[in-house]
Amino acid sequence: MLSERDLVARVQRLTVTRLRVWVKQGLIKPAEETAQSFSEADLARATLICNLEDQLGFSEEDVPVLLNLIDQIHGLRSELMSLLGVLEDLPPDVRATVKMRIESRRGRG
């Protein structure tokens, strides 16, 4: 776990003020609200927000929209992965049926 100070030190161009704004907006959710301890995922997320704003030139208003979409994509990906994991474990004939049904449904589009 990282303290607020550690995290800020490890991300270029990040300041304590910026980080606190993101926490307040809910873009970053430290594991413990009071102790402000951050995980590696929080660090990577803070880096992403810096990337989006500084390197890619998105505005502060754009970033929450982007993060919301990114979070939805990861939610969908995660559920899709678990679904695929289950399908992978089914007997071969059932898997073949599922595949066929998916293909025909796509064909119907």
Place this chain on the structure above:
Amino acid sequence: MAEDLYSVLGVPKTASAGDITKAYRKLAKKLHPDLNPGDKAAGEKFKKITAAYDILGDAEKRGRYDRGEIDASGQERPQQHYYREYAGGQDGARYRSTAGFEDIGAFSDLFGDLFGERGGTREGGRGGARFSMRGPDAQYRLEVDLLNAVNGTKTRITLPDGGTLDVAIPAGVTDGQVLRLKGKGGPGIGEGEPGDALIEISVRPHPVFKREGDDIIVEVPITFDEAVLGGKVEVPTIGGRVFATVPPGSNTGQTLRLKGRGITTKSGTGDQLVKLSVVLPERIDDDLKGFAETWREAHRYDPRRKLRERA
């Protein structure tokens, strides 16, 4: 020879600092790994344009590159850990949004509930090996009476857990035979199939009908006069009552065979064996007594001769 940095960003050597930033941002928005969570190639391209921008976006470094003082590789940026590397893991779970599933419940009754409602802290789908095992077989005993065993029947048994099980008893089932009901045993674990229900049949003896293989044996009493003169007598069979012809001079212990009145199984149909038993009337009247006395005078016979010889 490393690729020309200007062509990596797709700008002419004469491009202004503003144009370079604009070109970089346009490409970066398309290629940023976190905007392409599943696309590894995008990550590689993003690395390249970012390395190029690191040099060309910095007036001093751009000057040195133009003068040939540093090459295109410049210096390697410290390895950045992109958010997408965490988003799929446990740590990223609390950020994953379920908003993408809001309308899926309406799409599928059965599976709609499965998705998007499990909260933040569960494990991702790729989790550890699943354990699968076939369910255990369940053993039951079922007592049926002979006629039901012979003709087949349907019955419902109540299980110890309060559930019920419909059992079709095939015609001709024998005592001690085990019926297997596929999938009616204990539930499987994981993806394992349920076990089977094994039902051992025990056939309750019948007061009239005895079974011997596919044959049915019935003891039928006949009168003294039927034994002497012969005649038709009513005989119960497993299929209902029939008339059997008793030939004249029939005796106790003699057997009539009624073809095809036995038990039908896969191997064929058995017979009914009718064991005759001559029965005198309960009260011997004077007529019979007188007749027997006269008859004895002239027709002595010895049914016990063989018995004496053998004993």
